[in-house]
Amino acid sequence: xxxxxxxxxxxxxxxxxxxxxxxxxxxxxxxxxxxxxxxxxxxxxxxxxxxxxxxxxxxxxxxxxxxxxxxxxxxxxxxxx
Ligand SMILES: [Zn+2]
Numbered sequence: 459x460x461x462x463x464x465x466x467x468x469x470x471x472x473x474x475x476x477x478x479x480x481x482x483x484x485x486x487x488x489x490x491x492x493x494x495x496x497x498x499x500x501x502x503x504x505x506x507x508x509x510x511x512x513x514x515x516x517x518x519x520x521x522x523x524x525x526x527x528x529x530x531x532x533x534x535x536x537x538x539x
Contacts, residue, residue, distance in 0.1 A: 474519050475504045478511060
């Protein structure tokens with residue numbers, strides 16, 4: 459149960475992160491669309507991209523929990539069935 463919840467969260471989180479980054483085909487790095495800096499995302503980790511956005515561009519990529527509770531109607535458009 460808990461595992462399913464985590465997967466769901468990271469899926470949405472990734473979607474949001476990739477609004478600001480271009481993903482390399484290998485999946486090992488991502489390029490910032492704002493400053494073109496390339497960051498390592500080995501193992502599918504997006505923490506470096508979050509950190510970059512926050513520290514370099516002052517952009518905080520919204521937490522999943524918050525966006526879901528704020529806008530529940532939006533969630534249904536993602537319906538994965
Ligand atoms: Zn950047």
